[in-house]
Amino acid sequence: MAEKADSSYSTSLEDSPTVNAPMGCPSRKVCDKFLGFFSSWRRNTPPTGRRIFHRDVEQDDFQYASTHCLSSYYSVFVVRLAIMVMLAILIGLLTILTWHFTRSYTKRSLDTLASGLRYELLQRPILRMWNILNSTSEITTAQVKLSEYVIRRYSKPATQAEQVELYEVMRDVTWALFASRKALNAITITYRNGFVQAFHRDYRSNSTFYIYSNLVNYSISGNEPYDVNKLSSHQKWNEQSIHGNLSAIWYREPLDPLTGEKKGKASQIPPDDLINIAGFSQVPDGVASWHVAVSKYTDSPLLSAALPVRDASNKSIVAVVGVTTALSSVGQLMRELVEVHGGHIYLTSQEGYLLATSTNAPLLRNSTTGPKLMMAVDSEDQIIQMGAQWLERVYGNKFPPGHIVHVENAKLGHQQYYIDSFFLNLKRLPIVGVIIIPRRYIMGKVDERAFKTLLILISASVCILVIGCVCILILTNGVSKEMKLRAELISHLDARRRAEASNNYKSQFLANMSHELRTPMAAVIGLLDILISDDCLTNEQYATVTQIRKCSTALLRLLNNILDLSKVESGKLVLEDTEFDLGRELEGLMDMFSVQCINHNVEAVLDLSDDMPKFVRGDSARVVQIFANLISNSIKFTTSGHIVLRGWCEIAFNETTKLPLDQKKARCALKTKLRQQGNHMKKTSKKENKVILWFEVDDTGCGIDPSKWESVFESFEQADPSTTRLHGGTGLGLCIVRTLVHKMGGEIKVVKKNGPGTLMRLYLLLSTTVDGAEQNCQVDFARHNVVTLLALYGSMGRVVMSQWLRKIGLPSLGVSEWNELTQVLQELFYSRRHDSAFEVQCSLNEPLKAEVLNIQDVRDPLFVIVVDIGLLDLSTNIWKEQLNFLDKFSGKATFAWMLNHDTSNAIKMELRRKGHILMVNKPLYKAKMIQILETVIKEQQKKSLNAVRAIAKDDDMHECLEIDSIQFDNASSEDSDMPEMGNSNALNAFLHGEKQKDGGRITCPSQYQTFKGSLVELTDLHSEENNLGREDTCQINLNLPDAKEETAMLMNKKQAPFSTVSESESSKHWEQHSESSCPKGKANSCSSKAVNERKALEGLRILLAEDTPVLQRVAAIMLEKMGATVTAVGDGLQAVDALNCLLNAKEGRRESLEQDGNKGSQTEIQDCLPYDLILMDCQMPKMDGYEATKAIRKSEAGTGFHIPIVALTAHAMSSDEAKCLEVGMDAYLTKPIDYKLMVSTILSLTKRTT
């Protein structure tokens, strides 16, 4: 959730890079701050959603993970941001640089070009102007030179005619000049006498005039008469006309512009119409003068030059020549020039009067006194006006030197213009040229392009930025996704590690707690047993307690399973390495399970090959546990058919046997495994004789799906979970099996089998003892000509057995039902007796018949007929008749009966009565068969020796063997069916306690399993007995029935190996026991339980140190009732004394004590001690319990003895308990004494010491 928010937040930021990029560093800082705040906030209040998933994870861890994640996201975010900003900066820089360079270079070159252009533009009109001026000056000079020449020729005109002639010449000369120059506006000559000659072109009317003044007024001079005579001299010297000399009369004569011929009559014109005529005033100092004039005949200003004409002596001025040129051609040129560029050019005088413009705007201003020159600022053209105004505003009158101005960005109106001005310094007529070009026309395109380029660049860079950011986002998104995944992975790994650690803790905890868990469970069960044995329970209570007992047992079983598993998992399981008889263990196991199998209508078969070593070294309990689990598992899922436990052997390192393919493979694995175990292992394995023992557990149950073959071995795994309801179980069994098998260096797997069911194959690596192989020797039965007829109900067992018999060289026959049996019997015996040609009854099938015939070939056979009691019809009384039928053959053959566990005593008695003494319990396996055969053979031998006593002898012998064969599984219910004696039920009840009372024949095997498997079973007497020295127990168990039987039969034959059973206490007990066991049914078992319970402390000698008489009495009675011998003393001192004196006297007592020693539960050391246990009150006069204990422990020191001391105290504080244990006491009981707790405590202590 948090990550999501974070990422969405960051992506939202990153999705808007245009917003983000320009913000740059400050925005990042803000982001950082915000993120920091965000994270700190989140750290404080972890999101609830997350907490739900990680509820069991510690808060710190969560915070660690969260900050870890956050920091990674934060770094990703920062990196993203940094990359984006860098990209943005890069692209921005590129854009700006590109734009800048493009623009500036373009601009610079364009500017250069533009300024050149402008210069050029302006230069040309100025040049034109210059030309005009030059030509004007040339003309003027020429005129002056010509005039001088002419006048010199005609100097001192004497006559009027000469004068007129002079004027005529002058007129012609002037005309020639005037005509040569079309641009001239006018040429005037003013003579000293005031006569004026002038030629004038009127551009508007395109006509040329000759203007002259009459000479009337010039009579004062000598020249006047010439004037009058001359017709052509209509000119008037009207120098003063402008200055008010109105006396002269002016004439104008139109001329042909080309030829100069007179076209019309001269007309008199008013002086107003006169053109500008240069007079002497204009050349005061005799040098040329220039000025700009206006005329009413032209629109443009006129440039007029005046030059004096001097006489020959060059002393005086005789005339003034004036030349007037129109400037309109300059304007025309300028117009042409700017037409292309759309600019404006104008020329002004230094004072600012417009001389020429590129526009058509009028240059002159009409005033009352005629047209006048216009200032530039007053121009009617907007642009020129504004430009002039701008210049005036910027520079005023302080123009830079030379009047040169270059302005690039002058804003005129709404447009930008280039303004350049040049100064033309003509003598007496300085001219300023100004050019105004709109910027648009030069830089317009450039600016536009630049703008467009910028636009394109910006948009392109923005695009690139966006794309780049998106790319970065995508890329980093991948990275961040990966990081996210990695973070998740890390957290998962972390969680896994944690889980594994906790799992490990769990296992360790369980392994460590196993004792603590089992002990109370055992106590509960023990106490329940005590309670059940209490004869004061009502039926209802009894039932309830029984139920509790069952549940507790189930719970303990489950607990044991789990504890076993955890023990293995935590590596605390240490396998024992002791020698044990594997075959016997497995036989016992089969015996145990056979009951269950028979109840399930399933056949249990044990099929061990002969080459299996008899004794192997290993942990027998664990081996048995493996098979018990497997078999119970098989039984659970098998409803009909059989369960076979097969076993065969393979020498580990020097085997020659051929192996099936899969076994070979397994072997390979095994070998490598062994190799890995290193040198040490190899050394030991060389020393010892390692064997690989292969086993198969084959059932015909519902089978396991092949896909589950591996997983069934996992914890809590069941092939079909739905079966749990039906069959129960925790799914731990196979897991334990696998771990145990692995622990023993083997492997287990499910193997494909033909037909329904499951086939589990496993091998174990066990070492055999040196003499292991030698024990395999078998009695050679073959030479006895024994023929076996197996009348067994279950086909599998029969087949297995007959195969084995055949293998050892004994012929055998197998039948599965009564009718077949009768037929075969008749066939065998009657046909033999009568004639070998006797027809075998047709109902016999062919192979059987053939076998029968084979057997008939055997010479002098010894028949052994093994009959399953199930073949008899037990539901009705027919079985008696069937027995009678069989009796007929008893002389010829020996019958061995296979009994069920529930075969009634009546049948057994009947069999016994009929002399059928060979009875064994199902299932039939090799060892039992061997015993039967041996018995039969011995009987045969004895029969020949001593026919009279045979029966009794054989009986004994047989019983010995019988018991021997089942001696290990004394906890199994089989024992209750020992066929020898009527009260065996009670005996067994005694032997095995109340387990059978539960009616729990089904639970018994598992109980057996449980108790065998659990190492500490302090409170259970009988399982303790199982754990006693094996030999001892067995022999005791073996002896007890013997003794029992002997007393019962009053035969007093003490043939048992331990004759000391006749010890008084013991035999007394037996009698008591047999008495109490007489009644049948519940009362029977109840009382036998009671006996058993009382016996709980049987034979224990207890020293009771208690000062309070009441308590002393109560405790003594309690203990005595349980069979203990109690010595009561009043205080601690007495207790110590009693102990010491007895210790001193122990040598003397040794003898007598040794007589007691055969009770079996006492070890040598205990035999030497006067008491088995001391019950010590803590508060006593003279010497209290603590002191007494200390003293006792002190005296014990060095002797190796340790008398268990149980504290009795009224203080129920744990500190008291600690104090008790501190001083050396072993246990602690509070007052008032709880009877059952006391028993269990005492038992646990006395057993612990054995």
Added chain:
Amino acid sequence: MDGVVQLQRQLVDYTASLFHEGFLDEQFNQLQQLQDENNPDFVVEVVSLFFEDSERLLNELAKALEQQSVDFKRIDAHVHQLKGSSSSIGAQRVQKACIAFRNYCDEQNTEGCLKCLQQVKHEYSLMKTKLETLFKLQRRVLAAGGSIPKPI
């Protein structure tokens, strides 16, 4: 026979009432269970042992408390003994009184101890009469030929 049954019922009721009123507890049942053919008068034997012992202890206590300098340690030991034995026969109320007594002992409170002694004496005599009645009833039942019903 009716008489016997009636007596038996009376006995049962009486025993039950003793349990209900808290004079006796489970321990007494245990005691009764210990009684069998080997020790037919076990309960009576133990209880009379208790009476003897208790009376001795009560005397001791009374003597000890009368003295000028009270030996609380000794008193405590006595009371402890009394407590132990009373709890052993299941005389719950005596036991409880003893516990209170011991508390005063620990505080060395003579007044309290005296008060408690009275209390214990009272409870003891009450207990004694109750038990004697019970035994009388039992004897009558036995005399009438009935058996003493086993405690459940």
